[in-house]
Amino acid sequence: MIKKPFFSILTIVKNSETKILKTLKSVKNQTCKDYEHIIVDGFSDDKTFELIKNFKSNNIKKKQLGDKNLYDGLNNGLKICNGKYIVCLHSGDIFYSKNILKIFKNKLKQANYDVLVSGCVFSKKNKIIRTWKTNKNISFFSTFKIPHTGLYISKNIINKIGKYNIAYDISSDADYILRMMKIKRLKILMTNHYSVNMTLGGLSTSSKNFFKKFLEDIKIYYEYYKINFIFIYLYKLLYKLTQFKL
Numbered sequence: 137m138i139k140k141p142f143f144s145i146l147t148i149v150k151n152s153e154t155k156i157l158k159t160l161k162s163v164k165n166q167t168c169k170d171y172e173h174i175i176v177d178g179f180s181d182d183k184t185f186e187l188i189k190n191f192k193s194n195n196i197k198k199k200q201l202g203d204k205n206l207y208d209g210l211n212n213g214l215k216i217c218n219g220k221y222i223v224c225l226h227s228g229d230i231f232y233s234k235n236i237l238k239i240f241k242n243k244l245k246q247a248n249y250d251v252l253v254s255g256c257v258f259s260k261k262n263k264i265i266r267t268w269k270t271n272k273n274i275s276f277f278s279t280f281k282i283p284h285t286g287l288y289i290s291k292n293i294i295n296k297i298g299k300y301n302i303a304y305d306i307s308s309d310a311d312y313i314l315r316m317m318k319i320k321r322l323k324i325l326m327t328n329h330y331s332v333n334m335t336l337g338g339l340s341t342s343s344k345n346f347f348k349k350f351l352e353d354i355k356i357y358y359e360y361y362k363i364n365f366i367f368i369y370l371y372k373l374l375y376k377l378t379q380f381k382l
Contacts, residue, residue, distance in 0.1 A: 141195075142241055143171035143288070144219030147227060148209035150178040153187060155228035155335070160191050162230035168237035171195055176213045178203045184227075207300035207308040214294060221252070221288045225332065229285065232257065232330040240288060243325060250323045251316070252288040254331035265336065266379045271328035276317045277361075280372040284309035285332050293319065306345055307352035314360050 145163055149156055163173045173196045177185040188198050199216065203209040210224065221244060225231070233239075236254075244252055253274070258266035268283050289297075297315050300308045316322070357365035 141170055141172045141219045142221065142244075143168075143237055144217035144222045144291075145171055145173045146210065146213045146217060146222060146224050147173065147175050148178070148203075148206055148213055148224075149175065149180070149184055149188075149227040150209075151180045151182050151184060152227040153180070153183040156184055156187055157191070158230055159225060159227050160188070160193070160196070163225065164193050164195075165234050166231065166237045167235050168241055169195065170241060171237060172197060172217070172219055174213050174216050175199065176201055176203075176209055176216070178209055204302055205305045207304065208302045211299045211302070214299075217291065219291065221290055222294060223288045223331075224285055226285065226334070228335040230333050232333050236329065236331050239329065240327075240331070243327065244288065247323070247325070249325040250290050250293045250319075252325045252327060253282055254286040254288070254327045254329050256283045256286050256332045256334055257330055258334050258336045260336045264333075265381050267330070267381070268379050269328070271326055273326060274317075274324075276314070277364075277368060278371075279313045279317050280310070280368070280375065282313050284313065285334060287313070288331075289316070293322070304352045304356070306349045307356055310353060311356045311359075314356070 147159060173193065175188050175196060176199045177188060179200055179202055185200060197216065201212045203212055214222065240252055253270050255268045255270040257264045270281065270283065270286060274281050293316065296319055297312060301311050302308065304311060353369065357369050361368050
């Protein structure tokens with residue numbers, strides 16, 4: 137029987153030839169090798185997939201699959217993942233430390249957690265301008281405190297959550313986390329570690345997507361919180377403002 141990896145690292149990519157290599161190298165440089173890196177390219181028009189094909193690693197799986205948006209790509213990728221825990225790492229993003237998988241593997245093995253929540257930082261021109269800390273308890277009414285890319289979710293829980301809703305192009309991760317938090321007796325480990333360094337200006341942080349993200353967020357929040365959605369959404373905005381370095 138082939139041993140399944142502890143982690144599946146899932147990267148969905150399209151037309152990212154200037155960013156993909158630093159993500160691939162960041163994964164390869166991890167001191168913990170008990171992982172598989174699933175790369176799903178949505179038929180890029182540039183040299184992205186050529187760079188992926190030529191990248192040497194014993195832990196990498198390379199696929200080209202058509203998708204409707206990022207979240208459709210994630211759904212495609214989840215079907216391929218064999219790891220006990222799954223984490224998303226977007227093209228251009230890198231692990232905060234080369235030891236982060238080793239640290240998290242030790243933590244997750246201690247009590248067989250369903251989910252590990254870690255923080256992330258956002259950089260622009262190699263300068264950290266936003267920090268997202270996650271060492272405090274969260275509830276169904278404060279899921280906005282969870283960064284999607286800081287989640288390490290067990291395959292069993294992912295099967296319970298189901299697919300990402302591809303009707304949302306930008307905010308489907310918020311809907312996904314809310315569905316996750318509705319699962320009963322969910323065993324969550326909150327950590328004070330940063331796990332990923334993200335490039336500011338990605339899909340959810342790009343200024344050109346602000347209005348569309350706002351509309352999707354409001355629709356999702358109303359679905360789950362009904363009349364209370366406006367108060368929780370305002371709290372979310374205030375919370376995010378505290379993350380920026382002035």
